[in-house]
Amino acid sequence: MKSLILYSSLTGNTKKIAYSIYDAIQGEKDIKNISELVDYSINYENYDIVFLGYWVDKGICDKNSKQVVENIHNKKIALFGTMGASTKGSYGDSIIEKIESIISKDNEILGSFICQGKIAEGLKAKYEEISKLYPENEHIREQLNNYEESQNHPNKQEICEASIFAKDMMIKASTM
Incomplete structure (x- = not known):
């Protein structure tokens, strides 16, 4: 095969x-x-x-x-x-x-x-900017919270x- x-x-x-x-x-x-x-x-x-x-x-x-x-x-x-x-x-x-x-x-x-x-560093910065504009966006908050954990994957x-x-x-x- x-x-x-x-x-x-x-x-x-x-x-x-x-x-x-x-x-x-x-x-x-x-x-x-x-x-x-x-x-x-x-x-x-x-x-x-x-x-x-x-x-x-x-x-x-x-x-x-x-x-x-x-x-x-x-x-x-x-x-x-x-x-x-x-x-x-x-x-x-x-x-x-x-x-x-x-x-x-x-x-x-x-x-x-x-x-x-692993989440790329540049994406983290992008999420931080979006979070400032839309602090109620749950997905963005989750991604920011997930950043540190993701570094081990x-x-x-x-x-x-x-x-x-x-x-x-x-x-x-x-x-x-």
Whole structure:
């Protein structure tokens, strides 16, 4: 079975998860940074499973990942991503649902993995400015409160969980 790990990473969080997935799986495999692809095209026919990694931007996958997703057809796909906010509770689930909803129906989604990533310093400054303008914005307050906690992510446990996810997806792909 030949695997492709594609990822988009702004701050290095998703790249870290992508490489943990790459290291965890056996067999023929390639790993590619989406931003290094010319016109986002790849010959997907060479691969049995595609792991697609994204970072969350405004409640959905980043625009580069979205462009790649639109070009994948008739494949087994395993999604993984990172986001600055905590993935616990309904917010993380809603992100996964939104991203899964943009995958072409001719693909088979094997599963999804999402974990918290480190929030970039520049984003913290942006949140602080927005908070001054809209102090009642609960999401912005949560993000500011979450900043310190986010600096420890993805952590060892999340990297281990991503590795387990990858192995599970390979087993699932080989039995379907």
